Amino acid sequence: MSLKRLLKEKRLIEKELSGYSESIELLEPVAFENFLKWRAVLKGPVNTPYHKHSFKLLIELPSEYPLVPPAITFEPYSMPHCNVEFSTGKICLNILEHEHWSPVWNLMYVMVALYQLLQEPVVDSPLNIDLANILRAGDTSAYHGLINYYLQEDTATH
Amino acid sequence: MSNSSDILDTLTYLNRSNQYLVAGNDTWTNLINLPYRIGLSFSDATKLQYHQSIGQTTPDDDPSFYQNYSLFIDIIGYFFSSYAILCFVTAILLNRLIQMSSLTNSTILNNANNANNRVGQWRKLPLWSTFLMHLSALIPSVFIILQGLVEVDIIPINDSSYMEKIGLEPFLVRLFSLFSWSHCIETFITITSNSKPMEESDYTIFELSIQFYIMSRHYSHFSNLTPINDNTFSTESILRLHTISDCLMAMVGRIIIHVVEMFNIKHYRLLASTVVNVIFLTYLFCSMMTGDIIYFPLTTYFRHFPKIFSILIVAISVLCYLLSCLVRKDFFGNSSRDTKELQYYSFMNNWWSHLHCTGEQEFSVVINKFALLLCKDVDSINFGIQKEFPSLNVPSRIHHSFIISGYNNKLQKIASLNQVVSGSRNNNISNASIDEGFNTLDNYGKPDHKSSIKEKFSVIVALFPGFISLIWHFTKIFKHTHIEVIEHDPRPGKKLNFHDYVTNKNYASFLSAIRPSDTKTSDLNREFQDEENIGDVLLLPSEDLSEDYIPAAGANEDEESDVDYSSSDDYYMGYEGLQEHDSDNLETIDELEDYTDDADKSSVKDELVEIILSKEPINTKEGKSWMLSMWNLFQYQMRVNKRLTRSEYSKLNPENVLQDINFKNSLDSRKSSITPNTNENDNDSIEVLCVVCKTNDRNIVVWPCRCFALCEDCRISLGLRGFNTCICCRSEVHGYSKLNRT
Numbered sequence: 022m023s024l025k026r027l028l029k030e031k032r033l034i035e036k037e038l039s040g041y042s043e044s045i046e047l048l049e050p051v052a053f054e055n056f057l058k059w060r061a062v063l064k065g066p067v068n069t070p071y072h073k074h075s076f077k078l079l080i081e082l083p084s085e086y087p088l089v090p091p092a093i094t095f096e097p098y099s100m101p102h103c104n105v106e107f108s109t110g111k112i113c114l115n116i117l118e119h120e121h122w123s124p125v126w127n128l129m130y131v132m133v134a135l136y137q138l139l140q141e142p143v144v145d146s147p148l149n150i151d152l153a154n155i156l157r158a159g160d161t162s163a164y165h166g167l168i169n170y171y172l173q174e175d176t177a178t179h
Numbered sequence: 180m181s182n183s184s185d186i187l188d189t190l191t192y193l194n195r196s197n198q199y200l201v202a203g204n205d206t207w208t209n210l211i212n213l214p215y216r217i218g219l220s221f222s223d224a225t226k227l228q229y230h231q232s233i234g235q236t237t238p239d240d241d242p243s244f245y246q247n248y249s250l251f252i253d254i255i256g257y258f259f260s261s262y263a264i265l266c267f268v269t270a271i272l273l274n275r276l277i278q279m280s281s282l283t284n285s286t287i288l289n290n291a292n293n294a295n296n297r298v299g300q301w302r303k304l305p306l307w308s309t310f311l312m313h314l315s316a317l318i319p320s321v322f323i324i325l326q327g328l329v330e331v332d333i334i335p336i337n338d339s340s341y342m343e344k345i346g347l348e349p350f351l352v353r354l355f356s357l358f359s360w361s362h363c364i365e366t367f368i369t370i371t372s373n374s375k376p377m378e379e380s381d382y383t384i385f386e387l388s389i390q391f392y393i394m395s396r397h398y399s400h401f402s403n404l405t406p407i408n409d410n411t412f413s414t415e416s417i418l419r420l421h422t423i424s425d426c427l428m429a430m431v432g433r434i435i436i437h438v439v440e441m442f443n444i445k446h447y448r449l450l451a452s453t454v455v456n457v458i459f460l461t462y463l464f465c466s467m468m469t470g471d472i473i474y475f476p477l478t479t480y481f482r483h484f485p486k487i488f489s490i491l492i493v494a495i496s497v498l499c500y501l502l503s504c505l506v507r508k509d510f511f512g513n514s515s516r517d518t519k520e521l522q523y524y525s526f527m528n529n530w531w532s533h534l535h536c537t538g539e540q541e542f543s544v545v546i547n548k549f550a551l552l553l554c555k556d557v558d559s560i561n562f563g564i565q566k567e568f569p570s571l572n573v574p575s576r577i578h579h580s581f582i583i584s585g586y587n588n589k590l591q592k593i594a595s596l597n598q599v600v601s602g603s604r605n606n607n608i609s610n611a612s613i614d615e616g617f618n619t620l621d622n623y624g625k626p627d628h629k630s631s632i633k634e635k636f637s638v639i640v641a642l643f644p645g646f647i648s649l650i651w652h653f654t655k656i657f658k659h660t661h662i663e664v665i666e667h668d669p670r671p672g673k674k675l676n677f678h679d680y681v682t683n684k685n686y687a688s689f690l691s692a693i694r695p696s697d698t699k700t701s702d703l704n705r706e707f708q709d710e711e712n713i714g715d716v717l718l719l720p721s722e723d724l725s726e727d728y729i730p731a732a733g734a735n736e737d738e739e740s741d742v743d744y745s746s747s748d749d750y751y752m753g754y755e756g757l758q759e760h761d762s763d764n765l766e767t768i769d770e771l772e773d774y775t776d777d778a779d780k781s782s783v784k785d786e787l788v789e790i791i792l793s794k795e796p797i798n799t800k801e802g803k804s805w806m807l808s809m810w811n812l813f814q815y816q817m818r819v820n821k822r823l824t825r826s827e828y829s830k831l832n833p834e835n836v837l838q839d840i841n842f843k844n845s846l847d848s849r850k851s852s853i854t855p856n857t858n859e860n861d862n863d864s865i866e867v868l869c870v871v872c873k874t875n876d877r878n879i880v881v882w883p884c885r886c887f888a889l890c891e892d893c894r895i896s897l898g899l900r901g902f903n904t905c906i907c908c909r910s911e912v913h914g915y916s917k918l919n920r921t
Contacts, residue, residue: 124871
């Protein structure tokens with residue numbers, strides 16, 4: 022069941038990806054023989070500190086995929102964000118949890134949701150507590166500065 | 180020619196011109212003889228090939244060849260045997276019956292929407308008819324069992340008895356056809372009463388057909404066997420006894436099902452089936468002891484030995500368990516240990532609930548399941564063998580909303596409620612008949628009711644005063660005006676709603692068959708009686724989507740711009756309205772017709788010209804389609820010189836309407852095919868596919884949110900995973916209905 026669905030999803034993504042060019046740079050299976058591992062690249066939204074950066078994502082689909090949410094992480098040590106654990110890339114997003122996931126959604130939908138998460142960080146369920154605290158305190162300049170620091174260091178090491 | 184005769188000389192088996200089935204040399208005999216000759220040549224060639232590959236001996240002296248050959252013929256012959264044909268016909272029939280059941284559900288709903296006293300054609304069958312049908316299968320079954328007993332000399336024949344031996348072969352044929360008949364009856368009754376046919380795992384029709392075929396081929400010489408005296412049982416008689424005993428088992432199984440369904444005591448089936456099986460297995464066991472077992476037909480082994488194994492497993496396990504309990508009990512000291520330490524303690528205490536037994540299953544199913552449960556050890560639990568048996572998993576975790584189709588019943592109840600309500604609105608139905616309505620409403624969709632006799636009695640009691648009051652109303656109605664006759668159709672059940680029978684294909688025949696004979700009538704009464712008929716008779720395709728009668732098109736575009744309610748009412752009665760108008764609507768139709776009859780006829784032509792001229796330029800797209808849809812109507816108006824509403828027009832010449840619509844449809848389809856759409860197909864196919872698997876068509880509606888997004892497979896997997904909210908709208912799910920595409 023899941024394979025056929027994934028094939029369709031892939032076709033749909035190939036068709037629709039051009040329409041999301043300002044948000045999603047890449048969304049494709051890692052290897053053609055294995056549809057259960059995908060990779061994606063999200064672009065940083067305008068008017069956020071992530072602008073002009075892009076972020077790699079690893080997507081692992083369980084074999085029961087549409088019934089079970091996909092496991093999505095950012096690349097470790099690449100994403101400073103309130104709802105992303107910096108060291109692992111783990112994402113805190115309710116639609117990726119078991120009880121909130123719906124089989125109706127697909128990868129494209131999840132990507133769009135992640136993009137929205139970049140635009141609007143949710144302070145109330147943080148995985149990166151430092152960033153969340155700064156943001157909650159309303160210190161935007163410190164927030165921007167810290168993120169820029171992380172991102173530049175990131176680009177410098179690579 | 181010489182070339183071909185050479186071949187005939189070398190390969191002699193090709194020349195079969197001297198063989199024939201029917202004498203003569205005209206076309207018809209050749210038609211029969213030719214395939215026969217080809218077959219002969221083929222079989223000879225096969226023989227020759229086989230012989231050449233085996234060795235030097237001629238095929239005629241090789242006994243093993245003939246053995247194999249006859250085996251081959253036996254296998255092929257099955258497909259041409261009466262058993263096989265009967266089996267396949269029955270299978271198709273059963274399949275159609277089940278398919279039909281899904282159709283009936285939808286028609287019931289449609290009719291309820293009509294709210295015009297039209298009762299669906301396939302309501303629940305009256306109780307007496309189910310009784311009668313069950314009896315029609317039961318009585319011959321009992322008879323055939325007696326016949327079987329006569330065949331094996333258990334019931335002695337004397338001169339006064341009506342029975343006589345008919346031989347094995349006719350017996351088998353009768354038994355098998357009766358078996359199929361019983362299946363059909365049972366399926367028909369159960370699906371019309373909204374329940375499932377009982378499963379029959381021991382004796383399936385297909386299995387029996389093969390078994391009987393083999394029997395009839397191998398033991399055919401029994402039929403001309405001379406009666407044997409009781410003292411010396413020859414092998415043949417034992418063989419015959421065993422054969423027939425197995426057949427009787429099959430028949431007894433059917434009888435149990437019929438009796439159990441007739442008296443609505445389905446949960447006793449297991450009990451009855453257990454008793455019968457135990458008797459038969461004991462018989463089998465006894466014959467095993469005496470060594471007669473080899474004379475049983477092969478299929479009997481397959482059928483009954485698993486049961487014996489299962490029983491042994493169960494017996495041994497229970498024995499072990501009891502022994503272990505015994506060991507733990509210290510009768511002399513006080514140091515008895517708790518039996519709860521035993522691994523199987525919880526299972527043994529709740530074995531009945533672990534079996535998920537409703538009492539409607541067969542003995543063999545239950546015993547096999549029981550044995551399987553007992554055989555499950557710790558390892559297999561860890562490695563997940565029970566995954567193959569999802570029903571064996573902890574059932575409390577599964578949410579039933581996706582599993583149990585509760586809404587199916589509820590919806591039909593709502594349907595019947597509608598009818599009762601609409602009936603009382605007409606205030607022509609007495610209290611008694613409302614009671615009757617609720618009575619059927621209560622009975623509806625509950626296959627296992629308390630007691631069918633009680634039910635039957637209450638229905639009769641409720642029906643009697645209702646019937647009397649109905650007769651009384653009949654007489655009352657006919658004293659009043661005709662209008663009342665229309666408001667209340669006194670025979671709701673007999674009124675045929677043709678819409679239920681019409682498909683795209685047979686549509687035309689319906690039109691031509693039932694067309695009102697006189698088209699023009701000035702008498703008012705006559706007219707709206709016609710109108711009433713038209714509602715049933717004139718059938719228009721529901722997918723007619725031509726824009727012109729959408730009210731938004733503007734009053735000035737309509738040909739009756741001076742009649743202010745024409746556009747909206749026309750919309751109702753013109754096309755769709757004919758299919759779902761109710762009694763309220765009828766009244767407005769009457770008024771409307773009144774109006775148009777009195778309307779001034781002289782100015783029709785002028786008006787028409789005016790309308791056409793005032794139209795927007797014809798070369799725009801809307802103008803074109805409007806012109807197209809109206810053209811025939813205009814033409815007709817000119818001819819009869821009378822203003823017409825769309826409904827009148829369609830009443831007067833239905834063929835034209837059909838033509839118009841067909842024309843328009845073809846035009847539309849051509850239009851859409853011209854427009855370049857490469858991805859269109861892909862999108863469309865996704866549209867109707869299940870949103871979860873994107874593979875199957877959607878066919879599940881979830882209640883109460885009515886989301887139509889799932890397929891049957893995904894519904895099951897969602898249900899097993901414990902989803903209890905709708906995947907689309909997140910509202911809680913209480914049930915589902917399955918739709919079938921027709």
